[in-house]
Structures are given as structure tokens and as C-alpha cells.
Amino acid sequence: MKYKWLGVATLLLSLTMTGCVQGEAEGQTIEKAPAQEEKPQQKEITVDDEATETTATFPLTGLPAEGDLNRRAVAVMVNNHSYARPQTGLLEADIVYEVLAEGDITRLVAIYHSQQPAKVGPVRSAREYYVDLANGHDALYLYHGAATFIENQMSGWINNLNGSYYDNDGKLFTRDQSRKAPHNSYLLFDSVLDVAQNKGYTVDTAPTSLPFSEEGVQGERASTVEIVYAETPEERVTYQYNEAEGHYIRFNDGEPTVDRETTEPVTLDNVFIVATAHKVIDNKGRRAVDLTSGGSGYLLQQGSIQAVEWKNNDGRLLPYKDGKPVGFIPGQTWVNIVPERNFPQSITME
Numbered sequence: 001m002k003y004k005w006l007g008v009a010t011l012l013l014s015l016t017m018t019g020c021v022q023g024e025a026e027g028q029t030i031e032k033a034p035a036q037e038e039k040p041q042q043k044e045i046t047v048d049d050e051a052t053e054t055t056a057t058f059p060l061t062g063l064p065a066e067g068d069l070n071r072r073a074v075a076v077m078v079n080n081h082s083y084a085r086p087q088t089g090l091l092e093a094d095i096v097y098e099v100l101a102e103g104d105i106t107r108l109v110a111i112y113h114s115q116q117p118a119k120v121g122p123v124r125s126a127r128e129y130y131v132d133l134a135n136g137h138d139a140l141y142l143y144h145g146a147a148t149f150i151e152n153q154m155s156g157w158i159n160n161l162n163g164s165y166y167d168n169d170g171k172l173f174t175r176d177q178s179r180k181a182p183h184n185s186y187l188l189f190d191s192v193l194d195v196a197q198n199k200g201y202t203v204d205t206a207p208t209s210l211p212f213s214e215e216g217v218q219g220e221r222a223s224t225v226e227i228v229y230a231e232t233p234e235e236r237v238t239y240q241y242n243e244a245e246g247h248y249i250r251f252n253d254g255e256p257t258v259d260r261e262t263t264e265p266v267t268l269d270n271v272f273i274v275a276t277a278h279k280v281i282d283n284k285g286r287r288a289v290d291l292t293s294g295g296s297g298y299l300l301q302q303g304s305i306q307a308v309e310w311k312n313n314d315g316r317l318l319p320y321k322d323g324k325p326v327g328f329i330p331g332q333t334w335v336n337i338v339p340e341r342n343f344p345q346s347i348t349m350e
Contacts, residue, residue, distance in 0.1 A: 057209075057330070059207050059208065059210065060073065060094035060095055060137070061113075061330060061331055062212035062328065062331070063330050063331065069206045070204045071193065071204060072139065072196070072202065072204070072205055072207075073094075074116075074140050074192055074193075075134035075137065075139035075141050076089075076123060077108070077123055077125065077126060077130060077141075077143040078090065078121065078124065079107065079108075079121070079123065080108050081105055082253065083179070083180075084122045085252065085257075086258050086260040087121065087259070087260060088119050088122075088186065089117035089118075089119055089187075089189070089259070090120075090266050091264055092115035093110040093112055093332065094113050095111040095335065096335070097111075097337065098337065100289075100339070101124075101286075102286060102287075104229060105234075106229055106237075107127070113206070113207060117189055118188070118190065119174075119187065119261070121186030122176075122179070122182070122183045122184055123144040123163055123173070123187050124144060124182065124185075125145040126143040126145070126154070127146075127286070129289040129291055131154075131157060131158050132291055132315065133317075135158050135315050136312075136316040137208070140159050140201065140203075141159065141161075142160070142163070143161075144164060144173070144182075144185045159196065161199075167185070170188075171188065171191050171195075172188055172191045173187060173188065208316070210316070213328070214330070215327075216304065217301045217304050217326065218304070219304040219305050219306030222303070222350065223240065224240050224349065225239045225271070225298075225300055225347065226349075227338060228346045228347075228348075229346075234253045237252060237336060239251070239268070241303040242267075245267070246269075248267065248271055248334075249266070249267055250266050250267075250268060250334065268331070268332050268334045269301070269328075269333065270328045270331065271301075271334050271335075271336065272298075272300075272317070272328075272333060272334070272336070273297050273336045273338060273347060274295070274297045274317055275339070275343035276290045276291065276337060276340055277290040277339075277341075278339040278340075278341075291317065291337075293312075295310060296309060296310070296343060297319065298347060299319045308320060317335060
């Protein structure tokens with residue numbers, strides 16, 4: 001808002017005459033009061049007190065945002081078995097966490113906030129540490145099935161929607177008949193917040209923002225980085241930096257990770273590798289994964305790789321260097337959680 005003041009100065013002139021008669025020999029003396037100085041006319045002053053607008057950004061990508069950001073993040077368990085590839089909906093994920101499930105097979109937790117794809121999947125069953133990762137972003141947790149002991153804890157653990165109760169209902173979940181179970185259950189994203197709200201869950205709170213920086217890490221140049229989850233080709237993950245486009249392209253088993261619907265490749269701005277303790281806890285190969293103790297890792301940004309530490313900050317895994325937080329480049333992030341017993345030998349770069 002602009003305010004204007006205009007002042008007009010008034011000239012005041014006062015003459016005082018004093019007559020002093022001292023006889024005929026002396027003449028008349030007239031004293032004049034000094035003239036008051038004219039005040040200069042006050043100039044027009046324009047003040048713009050309109051505050052500089054701060055550009056709103058999405059909390060999980062740091063990218064410019066428009067409209068209402070106050071909506072709940074959604075975390076979806078996504079199948080990464082070779083029979084489930086290519087997946088649908090990973091293009092739109094703000095963050096993807098990749099962790100070993102049973103055996104040598106990884107599973108994904110895709111976190112959505114800035115974008116909402118039409119469909120996500122195939123959707124798979126829950127595990128404890130995946131729930132913890134979703135909880136770190138206060139996300140609604142979407143999955144399809146779980147072991148009994150996990151299901152018994154779920155209601156007091158996290159706001160969740162289990163595909164087993166909505167299986168192929170055509171509103172929240174659908175089955176793709178061209179694939180075989182358990183690799184064919186898909187989430188219909190448009191209904192998520194409505195169904196969650198009908199269950200009494202809060203849906204209008206945004207997640208806590210991640211730390212972001214435009215500068216990126218000052219590390220060693222590495223155009224290709226490979227992560228070995230297992231010696232089988234299917235469990236090798238590769239990231240190649242595209243210098244011209246300024247992002248990473250992800251590969252599984254030497255094949256680009258693409259969207260099944262569009263064949264568009266998944267591209268990333270940050271790759272965060274986290275090494276931590278893994279322990280097999282039963283004869284089915286289920287694991288416990290330590291997400292709280294912190295440890296070593298790598299951060300890939302803008303074609304460089306830097307050794308970092310990771311810490312659990314209110315449930316979120318974040319990079320640190322010399323005890324100070326390291327910001328993510330604005331954009332999409334993939335977090336690879338790997339067993340520390342093979343680290344850093346499981347990571348190769350060139």
C-alpha cells in the first residue's frame with residue numbers, strides 16, 4: 001500500500017517598528033525584526049511498504065508451489081520384484097525409500113505430496129521399518145496385506161488403509177488382469193484422501209519440510225554409481241548422471257526404471273545412500289532394520305558423490321557432514337538403505 005504526504009509551507013513575515021524620539025538633534029530610529037527563513041516545500045514522498053512475497057515451496061521437493069499445500073502426504077508400499085516391473089506412478093513420487101524385504105529382493109516406499117498420480121503399484125504388504133519411514137513424514141500409509149503380528153499393531157501405529165479390505169473394489173484398489181497376484185494390485189490415488197477422511201483421519205496437514213540447498217555437495221565426480229543389494233543382476237541398482245539434463249536416471253538389472261503407462265524414465269535430483277544394520281529375524285527371511293542409530297552414507301547430487309553421515313531427525317533420515325545438516329537439491333529424491341556389513345564395498349562409482 002502506498003501512502004503520500006504533501007505539505008505546503010507558509011511564509012510568516014513579521015515587522016516590528018520601534019520609534020525612539022530623543023529630541024530634535026536625534027533622528028528617528030527604526031528597528032526591523034529579522035525575517036523568518038522560508039521553509040522549503042516538502043517534497044512528495046512515496047513509500048512502498050508492500051512486503052516482498054516469499055515463494056511457497058513444496059515441503060518434500062523444495063520446488064515452487066501454488067495453491068493449498070495443507071494436505072496429508074501419502075506413503076505407498078510398491079512392489080519391486082522383477083515380475084512387478086515396470087511399476088506405475090513412481091514418476092510422481094517426491095521421495096522413494098528402497099529397502100530389502102525378504103531374501104535379496106527390495107521393496108519401495110513411495111511418498112507423495114506435490115503430485116498425485118492416477119494409479120500407483122503394484123502395491124505390496126507392510127513391514128515394520130517401512131511403516132517407520134512413512135511415519136517420519138506423518139504420511140497416510142497404504143499397503144496390501146501384512147503379517148498378523150504387524151496388522152495387530154497397525155491401528156495404534158499409523159493412519160493406514162489396507163488394500164486387503166478394499167481389494168479390487170474399483171474405488172480405492174483395482175486388479176490388473178494382465179499380471180498375476182501378488183504383482184497386480186494397484187492403488188487408485190484420487191480416492192485416497194476421501195476414504196481416509198471418512199475413516200476419521202486428518203487429511204489437511206502438510207509434512208515437515210526437508211532441508212534444501214541450491215549449491216549441492218562438493219564431492220568427487222561420479223557419473224555412474226552402482227549399488228549391489230545381491231549378486232543377482234536383478235538386485236543391482238545403477239544411477240547414471242545426465243549432464244545435459246542435470247539429473248540421474250535409475251536402472252534395475254541394467255534396464256531403466258520407467259513408468260509402465262508412459263514408458264517415461266524415472267529421473268532424480270538426489271540419491272541418498274544410507275548404510276545401517278540389518279538382521280534376519282525369522283525363517284521366512286524377514287528383517288529388522290535399524291533406522292535410529294545413524295551411520296555412514298553417500299549423497300549424490302549434480303554428478304558428484306560425497307561421503308556423509310546420516311541421522312534420524314524426528315523419524316526422517318537426513319544427511320550430515322562434520323555434524324552439520326546437508327541440504328537436498330530441490331527436486332525428487334531416492335533413498336537407498338543398504339546393509340552396513342557390505343558397505344562401502346557394495347558401492348562402486350566411476
